Amino acid sequence: MSVPGPQTLRAADLEALAVGLCLLGSGGAGDPHPFSSVLRSRLGDGELVLHAPAGLAGASVVPVGMVGATSVFTEKLPHGGEFGAAVAAIGRWTGALPEAVMAIETAGLNGITALVAALHLGLPYVDADLAGRGLPRLDQLTWVSAQLPLTPCALAFPGGHTLLIDRASPTDVERTIRAALAGTGGWAALALTPVPAGLLDETACVGTLGRALALGRAHGSLRMMADAAEVAEVLGGEILGEGRVYDVLRHSSDGGLHAESSVTVLDRQGPVLRIETENEFLMVLVDGQPRATVPDLICLLDRRTNRPLAVDALRRGDEVFVLVLPAPAWWLAPEHLDRVSPSAFAIDCPPLLLAGRP
Amino acid sequence: MSAESPVLLVALLGHADWQQVSVLASPPAPTLTVSGVSLVPDIRGRGTDLGGHLLAVLQPPSRNDWHIDVLIQSAASGGASAVLIGDSSPLSQPSSALAARVGLTVLGADDPLAAALAARRFVSExxxxxxxxxxxxxxxxxxxxxxxxxxxxxxxxxxxxxxxxxxxxxxxxxxxxxxxxxxxxxxxxxxxxxxxxxxxxxxxxxxxxxxxxxxxxxxxxxxxxxxxxxxxxxxxxxxxxxxxxxxxxxxxxxxxxxxSLRRLAVERDARARASLLGELLNAPDDLAPTTRRRALDAGWRLDGWHLGVRIDTSPDVDPVAQRPEVVNALREEGLEAVVVEQGDGWSAWITSEDEPRGADVEARAGQIRRAQRRLSITAATAVGVGRCHSGPRGVARTLGEAGEAARLAAGRVASGRFLHVDRLGLGQTLLAWTRTDTFQPAARSLLAPLEGQPGDLLHTLTTYLDEESSVSETAAILGIHRNTVSQRLSRIRSLLAVDLADPSERLALHLACRTIWIPPSDVG
Incomplete structure (x- = not known):
């Protein structure tokens, strides 16, 4: 989804952006609100240009983002230098000086971190990312699908130390970083190898931040207590049900590594909706029949305020809309779909997508 | 294999072969029937032709698996009566909410195969x-x-x-x-x-x-x-x-x-006991060594002091079958007695080493009376208790007395059909016998012709018999002339048509007189 002409971002857009990023987070990816106030103060009265990759064709673009526990990030705030340190480390290792910044994942908290990093480093921001939505693992990034290596990559921890990983497979990168995070502060700033901006149209989701803004603005136009049809139409998706959260069943597999849960929503019209989740909402069953899966964006919205609800914030008794938004276009290509299809989350169900339907 | 006949699911759940099966969601309606059983290997299996069937999933699924929901949905839309899954831990909330929504009974069993095969047998075999x-x-x-x-x-x-x-x-x-x-x-x-x-x-x-x-x-x-x-x-x-x-x-x-076998054995024992007792009663002084030996084997102590008990019952009670109840009733009162079936009832005796004192005998009689009361639940009895006698001969004597007492007791409703010989002299016992319910009507009818006749014929006859058939003594006692006595006696002979010279007729009349006309000294 490319947007014609460079878009700009002002402090006034931040509220819409945060909601949009939450919707792209599909229940996960962290809450962008706390960190967006950092961005607000950085932006001041100024504006940030969201460059299309084509506009900076020759520039070397470094993808940045935070990895680890988003909940720890909001409690153990960054001192500001982490993203700079990571980018500097990757520059030193590769010998290439980054000329622009992009996001690893434009969803939830990480939609904001790359913007803050761009402002901090004084580099232009390219509206492209390697996920297009909230995704839990580094080995699910577009580069892995496009056969690009994730290494070398650099991690800067809030404690000041830096970790550089090279010559590792995407799975090893994921595993190494998880292990390192468990032994340190819970989160770290990550910078991947800088690549020429010209490569991004083929290997990344382009315009995701623009989509977040558009979604956020559309959401902002919704009335309180809007009905299901209105919400679906304004946000460009489909409502699978509306009702009360009857139960949140938290369970985990793989010895507790993956926090899984099953959310039961009793629709006001009678159907029983079951939403299978890990960090994000992965699948919706209506009356025992699978109706929607990843990579489409499954979102639960508060039925009164329409605000997106995160997986870990859901409680019994919440009144919700169960909404599905189309997946990022990049993932719909058959050769890419495998990496983010339900089977990538150990759900043996074929992908059920809005895009495939008449 | 016979034709399939639908069975009620609640009936299946009530059967012992389905003890391990529990209802996990949507309890079945009382009318819900199962007309067949379909098996699928695991939760991803889909049965065909499920209409009215029990769908059993052999591999136990994880309770949180969303496939359970898919199974419930497909089973419900296929018309299955119920779904049976492995292990009986509760369903997850989403699955039970769905089961309630589609109205499908979900059952759990630790061994679903056994439960499914049992159900199949009930339905079609x-x-x-x-x-x-x-x-x-x-x-x-x-x-x-x-x-x-x-x-x-x-x-x-x-x-x-x-x-x-x-x-x-x-x-x-x-x-x-x-x-x-x-x-x-x-x-x-x-x-x-x-x-x-x-x-x-x-x-x-x-x-x-x-x-x-x-x-x-x-x-x-x-x-x-x-x-x-x-x-x-x-x-x-x-x-x-x-x-x-x-x-x-x-x-x-x-x-x-x-x-029947038990009855045979019991009757054999009863016969043995009865014949042993018969020998004992017939020749108590001259017991053959073999008889002594058999008594010993039977656990009877012939030496020592014996207190005999006779329990009479009605002919419709089977003494052989009911003997254990008699033994138990006595035992529950603390009496270890030898009990032998004899005629329409039982003869029993209690043996002690030394001659019991009067108070002991009284206490025993009390216990026997209580035992009789226990027995009254199963059979109405008349109980007589003899006096204490020692040795083999003592058994015969005390049982003889007890038998007499029991016969008397049968007519004595007021005393609870219980009589203890020790309380009365033997003579009184005999006399008492004439006052029983059976004898009194007979006596009354024997003497009925004398009633309403002029002259105190009954009093005259009684006095005459009491005074050893002496007319002059009778006349003296009654204060009348001896000719009057003679004249009255001849009237009595003709009215009763008896011969007062015949000893047995005289005895019968005497007893009858004593029964009906009670001298003032005997009243009370």
């Missing part, structure tokens, strides 16, 4: 189930111990239902309480003595869908009361009730046979 049950009942019953209880236990272990011997009218004689108070009337109406004669199995439908299956037990002797072998089924599961019907007829026959 009823004859096989009946045949198998009968075979197992037969082999268990034949191999069981000697007693009726052993047979009941063996049969119960195959049927796995409460089993009891029930009398006509619904009283449980042995085994579990299968007849509840509220069902008594229904049961009494169906399990009649007349119905038992037809030798056919009876079905009694009870309140709350329960069912009694009853088969009459063949009687051992003609005077045996009718007994039914009864089992209670909580629901009418056709395969089970058919199997129980067949199994009970086999079991009832075995129980009848065991009862």
């Amino acid at each position: 009823a004859e096989l189930h009946a045949a198998d049950t009968v075979l197992r009942v037969t082999s268990m019953a034949v191999r069981s111990g000697e007693g009726v209880e052993d047979v009941m236990k063996a049969v119960g272990s195959v049927l796995r239902r409460p089993l009891a011997l029930v009398a006509t009218g619904g009283d449980t004689l042995l085994g579990a309480d299968v007849v509840l108070e509220e069902d008594r009337e229904t049961v009494a109406r169906t399990l009649t003595a007349v119905a038992a004669r037809s030798r056919a199995t009876q079905r009694v439908e009870l309140s709350g869908s329960a069912l009694l299956i009853a088969h009459p037990v063949p009687p051992t002797t003609a005077r045996d009361a009718t007994m039914w072998l009864v089992t209670r089924l909580p629901h009418d599961l056709p395969a089970e009730s058919a199997a129980s019907t067949a199994a009970l007829s086999v079991a009832a026959a075995v129980i009848g046979q065991r009862a």
Whole structure:
């Protein structure tokens, strides 16, 4: 989804952006609100240009983002230098000086971190990312699908130390970083190898931040207590049900590594909706029949305020809309779909997508 | 394989083979039926042609697996009656919410295969189930111990239902309480003595869908009361009730046979005891060594002091069958007595080392009286107690006295049909005998012609007999002329048509007089 002409971002857009990023987070990816106030103060009265990759064709673009526990990030705030340190480390290792910044994942908290990093480093921001939505693992990034290596990559921890990983497979990168995070502060700033901006149209989701803004603005136009049809139409998706959260069943597999849960929503019209989740909402069953899966964006919205609800914030008794938004276009290509299809989350169900339907 | 016949799911759930099956979601409606069983290997399996079937999933699924929801949905839309999954831990909230929504009963079992096969047998292989049950009942019953209880236990272990011997009218004689108070009337109406004669199995439908299956037990002797072998089924599961019907007829026959065997053994013992006692009573002074030996074997102590007890009962009571109850009644009062069936009742005696003191005997009599009261639940008895006598001859004497006392006691309602010889002299005992319910009417009718005649004929006759048939003594006592006495006596002879010179007639008249005209000294 490319947007014609460079878009700009002002402090006034931040509220819409945060909601949009939450919707792209599909229940996960962290809450962008706390960190967006950092961005607000950085932006001041100024504006940030969201460059299309084509506009900076020759520039070397470094993808940045935070990895680890988003909940720890909001409690153990960054001192500001982490993203700079990571980018500097990757520059030193590769010998290439980054000329622009992009996001690893434009969803939830990480939609904001790359913007803050761009402002901090004084580099232009390219509206492209390697996920297009909230995704839990580094080995699910577009580069892995496009056969690009994730290494070398650099991690800067809030404690000041830096970790550089090279010559590792995407799975090893994921595993190494998880292990390192468990032994340190819970989160770290990550910078991947800088690549020429010209490569991004083929290997990344382009315009995701623009989509977040558009979604956020559309959401902002919704009335309180809007009905299901209105919400679906304004946000460009489909409502699978509306009702009360009857139960949140938290369970985990793989010895507790993956926090899984099953959310039961009793629709006001009678159907029983079951939403299978890990960090994000992965699948919706209506009356025992699978109706929607990843990579489409499954979102639960508060039925009164329409605000997106995160997986870990859901409680019994919440009144919700169960909404599905189309997946990022990049993932719909058959050769890419495998990496983010339900089977990538150990759900043996074929992908059920809005895009495939008449 | 026979035709499939739908069975109620609640009935399946009530069967012992389905003990391990529990309802996880949407309890079945009482009318929900299962007409077949479909098996799928795991939760991802989809049965075909599920209409009315029980869908059993053999591999136990993880409770949080969303595939359970898909299974529930597809089973419900396929028209399945219920779904059975492995292990009986509760369903997850989403799955139970869905089961409630689509109205599909979900069952859990630790061994779903066994449960599914059991269900299949009940639904489509009823004859096989009946045949198998009968075979197992037969082999268990034949191999069981000697007693009726052993047979009941063996049969119960195959049927796995409460089993009891029930009398006509619904009283449980042995085994579990299968007849509840509220069902008594229904049961009494169906399990009649007349119905038992037809030798056919009876079905009694009870309140709350329960069912009694009853088969009459063949009687051992003609005077045996009718007994039914009864089992209670909580629901009418056709395969089970058919199997129980067949199994009970086999079991009832075995129980009848065991009862006959026991009866034979008991009667053999009874005969042995009776003949031993006969020898003892006939020749107490000159006991053959073999008799002594047999008495010793029987645990009878011939030396020491004996207190005899005679218990008479009505002819419709079987003394052989009821002997244990007599022994128990005495034992519960702390009396270890030798009890021998004799005629319409029992002769018993209690032996002690030393001659008992009067108070001891009184206490014993009290215990015997209480034992009689215990016995009154099963049989009405008249009890007589003799005096203490020692040695082998003592047994005969005290039993003789006790027998006399018991005969007297039979007519004495006021004393609870209990009489202890020690309390009266022997003469009084004899006299007392004339005041019994049986003798008094006879005496009255014998002397009836004298009533209403001029002259105090009854008083005259009594005095005359009392005074050794002396006319002059009689005249002196009554204060009348001896001719008057003679004239009265001749009137009496003609009215009663008796010969006062005949000793036996004189004795009968004398007793009758003493019965009806009681001298003032004897009153009270």
